Amino acid sequence: MNVKKAIVFSLLVAAGGATFAQTSNVRKAKSSLQKFEELKSAGSAELGKSNLDAAKEAIDLAVAHEKTKEDPEAWTVYALVNANLASLNNTAEAATAAAEGIKKAKELDADNKNADNIKVAGQVLGQFNFNQGVAAWEKQDFKSAYASFDSALGFLPGDTTLTYYSGLAAIQNQDYANAIEKYKQLIPAKEFSSHKSVMIDLPKLYLSAKDTASAIEYAAQAAQAYPNDNDAAVQNIELNLIVGNEAKVITDIENQIAKDANNKALYYYLGIAHSAANNNDKAIEAYKKAVSIDPNYSDANRNAAATIINGVRDQLNALNEDKTLSNTDYNTKVAALKEKIKEALPYLEKVVELNPEDVDALKSLKGYYDFQQDEAKSTELQAKIDAFQK
Known part of the structure; x- marks a missing residue:
């Protein structure tokens, strides 16, 4: 937040002519306020407290005086004084008075002569409300924090x-409607440092709101x-898969691949989408393509192995349930599956190579050797698993 540190002094010129006598308190208030602002700009706001108190005493008289109670400058100074008092003393009463002064000054300032100083008062008051919000957040009073931040936005739109x-x-308070409203306001602000987080989290908020x-x-x-962001892409895929939009997601990814054929992540996402659509052969093909682009792509290697193994497991389960098969036919078909599952081995080994302490990967590799009835390899892997699980 860019909050101006000082009043715009060019607007502190005393009024002249017939109204001079009636504006003495306004002039006193401006003079005292200027002294406070000088000390504040020098980092010594506390030293200027007496000046600010003197400004308040004078300006309170001015806005109550018959000749100056409708003076936009008087109400502008009133707003500035009270906004600074709120900030200096951390008082809600002064903040309320400052907000009242800003409202009144805007109503009276028909020619916008005081617009800059009214804006400064709003900035000071906005900073006060922001600080109140931070204090409430630290106490985990998120409802009050939201109210204070929202009030600050009224002055710093x-x-x-x-x-x-x-x-x-609002999120911390599970107030999803207001959280969604605020996040949506940030969508056009692409330069904002947390813009990507906002875009990715907004769908989650809608899910929370059902x-x-x-x-x-x-x-x-x-x-x-953010077409190259993993979280954004996976979230889009997963949400569409939840509602059965596999075909749409597959088409979207394929269209993106046509524009960016060497993007390994796109093939990985395509594999996920095909897996969800039970297109296992196409899923494996997509994962393999991702691995061909980056042999060390751990997730693609993992999913390629898992898809191959799961397909073999499904076929093995079907064989076990088929009571019509002779022992000879059963053994022949199992032997074929043992040959087929070998396709998963290089991908399993790569996952373990890249993540040697990944117990789940080690268990999958052991399961492979269990199926192949390779007792030596199975025992070796079990020893590694046991070592990591101690």
């Missing part, structure tokens, strides 16, 4: 940091905005 913090506070249709809509937007 469009501030991306405030909008983001407001959304985060709005699957909107979750899918914004998941697609996130994937489009």
Whole structure:
């Protein structure tokens, strides 16, 4: 947040002519406020407290005086003084007075002569509310934190940091409607440092609000905005798969591959989509393509092996349930499956090579050798598993 540190002094010129006598308290308040601002700019705001108190005493009289109670400058100074008092003393009463002063000044300032100083008052008050929100957050009072951040936005509209913090506070309070509203406001702010997180988290918020249709809509937007991001792409795939949109996801990925044929992640996602659609042969083909682009792509190696093994397991289960097979036919078919599952071995070995302490990968590799009835390899792998599980 970019908050101006000082009042715009060019607007502190004393009024002249017929109104001079009636504006003495306004002038006193401005003079004292200017002294406070000088000390504040020098990092010594506490030393200027007496000046700020003097400004308040004078400006309270001015806004109550018959001749100056409708003076936009008087109300602008009133807003500035009280906003600074709120910030300096951490007082809600002064903050309320400052907000009232800003509202009144805007109503009276028809020619916008005080617009810059009114904006400064709003910035100071916005910073006060932001600080209140941070204090509430630290106490884990997320409802109050959201209220304070939201109030700050009233004075600092469009501030991306405030909008983001407001959304985060709403999430912590499980106030998904307000969280969604704040996050949606950040969609156009592509330069915001947390923009990607906002785009990826927005569909999750819609899911929490039980709005699957909107979750899918914004998941697609996130994937489009960040086409190379793993979380965005996987989320888009998973959400579409939840509602049975396998064909749509496959088509979307294939269209993207046509534009970026050497993107290993796209083939990985295509494999996930085909697996969900029970197109195991196409899934394996896609995973293999990802591995051909990057032989050390651990997830693609893992999924290629898992898809091959799961296919063999399904066929083995079918054989075990088929009571019509003779022992000879059964053994012949099992031997064929043992040959077929060998296709998974290089991918399993690569996963273990890349992640030597991955117990799940070791267990999968042991399961392979168990099926092949290779007792020596199975025993060797079990020893490694036992060592890591101690």
